[in-house]
Structure formats: structure tokens, C-alpha cells
Amino acid sequence: MTDSVDVPIIAAQPPFYAHPGDAGADIMAAEAVRLEPGERALVGTGLSIALPDGYAAFVVPRSGLAAKHGITIVNSPGTVDAGYRGEIKVSLLNTDSRDAYDVAVGDRIAQLIIMPVTRARFIPVDELPDSVRGDGGFGSTGYTQGER
Template sequence: MGLVRPRVFHDIQAWLYSIRLLHYPRHVAESVEVLITASIVPRYAHPGDAGADLHSAEERVLAPGERALVGTGVSIALPDGYAAFIVPRSGLAAKHGITIVNSPGTVDAGYRGEIKVSLLNTDQTESFAIAVGDRIAQIIITPVSRAAFIPVDRLPDSQRGAGGFGSTGVSESGNGRQTAGSPMSGDTP
């Protein structure tokens, strides 16, 4: 297989646009029905929030640097074409150093087991106590598309190219920090 021919690439691109994979839909459904069994049903804290809070179903103390799988007592049945992503709560991360190891955790539509959260205490000195009912993570339900992967020998060029992992730097002004165009340690110039 060779490089994707421009006409074929254009046809694929047009097809993707036609099924709305390359841009957000103009109308997003107000809600989706999700079947659930739960000791505490996830709840959105505010109108317009993307994530609903997941609560701990067990008591646990995370020692400094410790990680643990914490049960939520929640099992869901997502409709086909949807997935759930389990993400950290910003307050736990900022105030206590509690985050999720595999963030985001992915819950596929076919999974029916209990949702558990792989929490990590990043604090070097303080333990963190979790009580039953504490909000420990958020769940985001979103539609997902399945890709049709098309093997080629070479990808088409792009403006970004292979730059990644901080290749654009941190600071716009430079200030002794890496800026766009300067190679990172280990990068080839």
C-alpha cells in the first residue's frame, strides 16, 4: 500500500464530515438513559456540568504514595454507541493530591461490573481517609464513534508533523523555558 492518494483522502475526509466525526454536532442530545444499579446514584452538582460525582462505597485510607482500587457500588448499562469516562475531581487533586492512575478510566457499553476507581495519593507526607459516600471521581457519559482504520505505508504531511510531548514548549515569551521550535531532550533537531 502506498501513500493515500489525494482523491481517496479527500473522499474519506468528506465521508467523515458527512457523519460528523470531524466536528461537533450542531445539536447534542439533552440526556441519554443509562440503566444503573447503585448504592448512591451519581449526581451532577450544577446544571451544565459534564461530569456526575461518583461516591465511595467503602472506607479506605490511602497512605502517602499509595494507590488502591476503590469501589463505587455503581454498575451501568450504556446504550450502544456510548462510553463512560472516569476522571479525577479537581478539588481532590488540588487540595489533597488525590488523582486517578488510569485517567480517564474507560467504561465500555458492554461492561456490566461495578465501576471501581484506581485512586493514587500523590502527597508525600499525609495519608488521605475516604469514607463511605465521599465523592471520589466523576463519570462523563459521551457518544463515541468507531474508527475504520485504513493501513497505509505513509501518512499525509501536516503542519504539526510528529511534534508532541511538549514540542511547542511552555512559555510564549521564552523566559528560559523551551519554546516552539527548540528541540527537547532526546529529540532529534
Template sequence: MSAQQTAPDHAAPDQSPAWAPTLDVQLKMLDDGLEPPAYAHPGDAGADLRARVDVTLRPGERALVPTGVSIALPFGYVALIHPRSGLATKHGLTVVNAPGTVDAGYRGEIAVTLLNTDRSEPIALRRGDRIAQMVIQRVEHARFVPVEDLSDSVRGSGGFGSTGGFTAP
């Protein structure tokens, strides 16, 4: 879809609205019965991914859930798979390796490792349910330069709670 096709009436024809697509990603749907990834609202960072199969997760159980989606990202980009906030809050459903990483060179089906963190209730997911969000971002490739000593910083080697923020009773 072009910027002119998606532009609201108040936008000038030569100006693309801020929410217009800025990157083409090749998409292959592996299951014609599912909706492709989509952003629910203009400006959303994550495109919803859907379950290709029915699955029920008992408390504490995890499962690899296929989405029926395969993509070809341009090099220099990554797709990060995040939990959906509503499922996490209401049902304790999360992505085990959040965010999951889909590298630019991967061409297989995107599958999401889901975990039911609820202590007592199972969660039943049905084919077509939205199960995760895919956020596409640019990535930098670092050159790792060996040195004898690292430069100083205010934080130094402090980590793992060194800045506080939590007061235990």
C-alpha cells in the same frame, strides 16, 4: 424525569432546557445505602461517584475503590472516570489511569483506582464520600485503513514538547 418536570418556570413547555438529560443510561445500584451518581449543578459534565467502603491511602499509596454502581451504556458511548478537582488540589488525590474508561459492554461494578500523591499526609475516605466524576461521551469507531504514506500536516511527526510552551531555568 421528563423535560417538562425539570424545566424552569421561564422555559416554554415544548422546549427542553440545555441542562435537561439527553441520554437514558440504565443504572443498577449494588448498595442501597449509597446515593446514585448525580450532577452537583445544572450544566456539570461529571456526575459524582461515591466510595462504597472506607479506605485510607498513605502517601504514594493506591487502591481500587468500589462505587456500588453498575451501568449499561448504549453502544456508541463511553463513561470516562476523572478525578475530582477539589480532592486533587487540596489533598493530592487522583485517578491513576485518568481518565478511567467504562466501555459500553461492561456491566460490572464501577471501581476507581485512586492514588494519594501527597508526599506526607494520608487521606481517609469514608463510605459515601464523593471520590470521582463520571463523564459520559459519544465515541467514534474508526476503520483503520493501511496506507504506504500518511498525508502531510503542519505538525508532521513533531511531538513530546516539539511546540515549546515551557522554558527551563
């Protein structure tokens, strides 16, 4: 059995997990929107939650929308802090260069992942300790097996 957390919610259509063991709960559009090719829109969900301290929610794209229609989320993942009580909105982007995409009320447009989060204490130092990776980033490990 996995841990769960109670999350008070106001929603006409509460999020739901499509399958046992899913990490993300599907959230639905509360308004209809037409996304022309390359266009983005902030889509309301009618969903407000009250996360307990020590938790955050992350709004992430649905893989089926991305693969089939090129629909993604501009600021993925969108972060919902524990203290936020307003409506969760999703900034959808149509990456398709040819076809518009219509979002209808009730369409599943994103997933909501609830996670415990640690609050860091940032400690100023003059130098960071060494690591195996060092300062390598942005492609420093290569793109194909064996490439370095």
C-alpha cells in the same frame, strides 16, 4: 437544552451533577479506604451501568481532591465500555508525600462523564498525509509563550 441519554443503573448512591451544565456526575465510594502517602487503592463504588451502544463513560479525578489533598486517579481517564456491566471501581492514588488520606463511604471520589464515541475503521497505508504539525510531539510546541 442539551442532549441526554438514558442510562440504566444499579447503585446505592446514584451519580449526580452538582451544578446545571456540569459535564461530570459525582460518584461516591462504597467502601472506606485509607491511602497512605504514595499509596494507591482500587475503591468500589457499588455502581453498575448499562450504556447504550455508541457511548462510553470516562472516570476522571475531582479537581478539589487533587488540589486540596493530592488525590488523583491512576489510569485517568478510566474507560467504561458500553458492553461492561460490572461494578465501576476507581483506582485512587495519594500523591501527597506526607499525609495519609481517608476515604469514607459516601465520599465523592471521582466524576463520571458519559459521551458518544465513534468507532474507527483503521486503514493500513504506507504513508500518512502531511499536516502542519507533522510528527512533532511531547513538548514540540514549547512551554512558554513564544517558545518553539
